[in-house]
Amino acid sequence: MSDTFNIFGNSFSCKRSLQTMNTLFAVFLFLIPIFLLHTRKKSSERLPPGSLGLPLIGQSLGLLRAMRANTAEKWLEQRIKKYGPVSKLSLFGKPTVFIHGQAANKFVFTANGSTISSKQTESIRRILGERSLFELSAEDHKRVRSALMLFLKPESLKQYVEKMDEEIRNHLEMHWHGKQHATVMPLMKNLTFNIICSLLFGLERGTRRDEFVECFQTMMEGMWSVPVNLPFTRYNSSLKASKRVQNMLKELIREKRVQLEQRKASPQQDLITCFLSIRNDEGKEELTELEMVHNVMVVMVAGHDTSSILITFLLRLLANEPAVYAHLQEQEEIARSKSAGEFLTWEDLAKMKYTWRVAQETLRVTPPIFGSFRTAMKDIEFGGYLIPKGWKVTSALQ
Numbered sequence: 001m002s003d004t005f006n007i008f009g010n011s012f013s014c015k016r017s018l019q020t021m022n023t024l025f026a027v028f029l030f031l032i033p034i035f036l037l038h039t040r041k042k043s044s045e046r047l048p049p050g051s052l053g054l055p056l057i058g059q060s061l062g063l064l065r066a067m068r069a070n071t072a073e074k075w076l077e078q079r080i081k082k083y084g085p086v087s088k089l090s091l092f093g094k095p096t097v098f099i100h101g102q103a104a105n106k107f108v109f110t111a112n113g114s115t116i117s118s119k120q121t122e123s124i125r126r127i128l129g130e131r132s133l134f135e136l137s138a139e140d141h142k143r144v145r146s147a148l149m150l151f152l153k154p155e156s157l158k159q160y161v162e163k164m165d166e167e168i169r170n171h172l173e174m175h176w177h178g179k180q181h182a183t184v185m186p187l188m189k190n191l192t193f194n195i196i197c198s199l200l201f202g203l204e205r206g207t208r209r210d211e212f213v214e215c216f217q218t219m220m221e222g223m224w225s226v227p228v229n230l231p232f233t234r235y236n237s238s239l240k241a242s243k244r245v246q247n248m249l250k251e252l253i254r255e256k257r258v259q260l261e262q263r264k265a266s267p268q269q270d271l272i273t274c275f276l277s278i279r280n281d282e283g284k285e286e287l288t289e290l291e292m293v294h295n296v297m298v299v300m301v302a303g304h305d306t307s308s309i310l311i312t313f314l315l316r317l318l319a320n321e322p323a324v325y326a327h328l329q330e331q332e333e334i335a336r337s338k339s340a341g342e343f344l345t346w347e348d349l350a351k352m353k354y355t356w357r358v359a360q361e362t363l364r365v366t367p368p369i370f371g372s373f374r375t376a377m378k379d380i381e382f383g384g385y386l387i388p389k390g391w392k393v394t395s396a397l398q
Helices: 002-046 060-068 072-083 102-110 122-128 138-152 154-175 184-201 207-221 234-261 271-277 289-320 322-327 330-336 346-350 353-365
Strands: 086-091 094-099 371-376 380-382 385-387 392-396
Touching: 060 072, 060 086, 072 086, 094 102, 102 392, 122 234, 122 289, 138 154, 138 271, 138 289, 154 184, 154 346, 184 207, 184 271, 184 289, 207 234, 207 289, 234 271, 234 289, 271 289, 289 322, 289 353, 330 353
Parallel strands: 094 392
Antiparallel strands: 086 094, 371 392, 380 385
């Protein structure tokens, strides 16, 4: 009887344990959603104000329309007025936090690579390539950046002054002399691309350069676009043009490699020969062919837009400010010291101090780049708001 009681006692104890577990399990299931909702609410409250808009598209079309209508600055001002200097939106398929002001610029340009990286939007990454300086990090970024700086150091740039002067003279003779009117921006883009072809590739005027221009312009049109790769879209055309540009660059690299081997080209002749001449500790080429191609494209894009926009606004400044234009006497003095057909030198450029100050003021008042994109490498707090890991961070320099 006692054993039976013990057995039933044990049975009764197990039953109570099961009932307790069931109760706890039910309470646990009930509390999880509440906890998650509370956590999500707390997290979402820390996100900046604003809307992500429609999936993939977000606010991209509105910004692109404003950029093409030259009203992007007004578009941003309205956004700042509505949400403040920190807001969330979706641009080019990615959730993005827009930040504005001096603190924002300082944050973007001084943060280290472990906080935010220079990784660009999906459209730019697909067009310029995954081995571009924008996409690399740590040692790879340092290695490629060092190779680029070798080409851009003053000792190297000195020998390119004559080439640039020759291109500018040809351009003025062809597009400006004898003309009553000139549309500056397209002409400046034409000039800067011709200089790029000369300095980066050693590519002379002709059919091959014209083909480069055509492909490059098509490629540039899709840099700022929603990354939807459908036939007949701007993005699709840009990707195809990027592929053609890359193939042309690969062909140029192979030609330059042969020229260097046959001593028909010098290591500092252009950017490609510079890249090919850099060797690692094992005596092999420091950069892979893909790194050469993708970073030549980066320099093409960076130099083309910024230089052409700066020169355009510089000419506008001189046209609108007669006193500034009248003060620019240093060029006349240098020109009088030259014999017919004699090109400028690095020393001549060093004498143009007032010209350089005017260019710097133009850069300050009218930055040639609209803004920049970065990627948050971890959860970041800025201005009292959370920027989640993986989100894009953009700031406007205007």
